[in-house]
Amino acid sequence: MGGGVTIVEPANFDGCTLVEGCFVGSFVEIQAGAVICARTRVQSHAFICELVTIGADCFVSHGAMFINDSFAGGGPARGDRSRWGHTRIGDRVSIGTNATIMPVTICDDVVVGAGAVVTKDISEPGFYVGNPARLMKKEK
Amino acid sequence: MGGGVTIVEPANFDGCTLVEGCFVGSFVEIQAGAVICARTRVQSHAFICELVTIGADCFVSHGAMFINDSFAGGGPARGDRSRWGHTRIGDRVSIGTNATIMPVTICDDVVVGAGAVVTKDISEPGFYVGNPARLMKKEK
């Protein structure tokens, strides 16, 4: 855990890495092995699972949740980690309230709208909305 | 805080106003300056931010969340409150489970369906569903 990290209790941590200047709101769970880079804010009720790396200066809004098990075999992996997927979020990415992020890669400078469900990689900056999430406009 | 207010712990409060007869469920966060009027129920896992006013006899269901920063400039306001927006909810409004409310005004006697994302003002009573939320039927 880096310097200047702020955590609002109750929160549930288990071996994650929080770089300097991070903020973590109340009722947040961050699982082991997740990495949250500098100055990123994780707002209340968010959930960040194993195998997720979030870049610097990001904003994970309230109730936003990540997934490492996409039920690819028709159901949960039940501990078979070979079936889990990685998520890599770039820098200056904002994830909207109640959005859900499948195991994907998102490039720098992306905004994901409220309630969106991101099911595919995002390789172009812009504003993505809907379920499944689609590019709404290229300028954020 | 008015008389007859019920709060289920753990909950996270910070200077909000709860008028008489309100109910607040577990794992709820209500930020400073939010106003919840008489007999309104805020169910578990809901999040109500600054600059939100909710009328009387409303029902904010489980996991429903409000937003005051719509990432209008392509990202979070990062404390620049001039970029935050107000939300004003009328009386007898019901907000469905896991719904998300952007900074808007909603008139009296509206129902917002489960999982809906309200992105625009609602000035006509009725039942609104979907992402983005649209009028499904005029009678609630």
Next chain:
Amino acid sequence: MGGGVTIVEPANFDGCTLVEGCFVGSFVEIQAGAVICARTRVQSHAFICELVTIGADCFVSHGAMFINDSFAGGGPARGDRSRWGHTRIGDRVSIGTNATIMPVTICDDVVVGAGAVVTKDISEPGFYVGNPARLMKKEK
């Protein structure tokens, strides 16, 4: 409560039934009368209300929420239980992250995608996604 049940605190329980081998994550609320059958996992931030029965070997993912009051009369039932509906979930059902389940019956061997809103009974195994949820493919 059966043997081998694991609960991660803080969690909020009130008279529900957890059969052997269940797992319940942090920030979960399960209301009175709900029944969770053997080896089912309820992940963090989930909410399970009264009148919900979930079968064996199910997976209720993070932030997934159930509803017993569908605002059928244009607003909340306000304690009139005759207006609440039952939800019955079969065995080996997986409910995705941030999904919402109205009062319905879901058969065995169903997967509900992330962020989906299930508004009708599901009587055929398969993978259901979207708001409202629709069959995406018959094989899970």
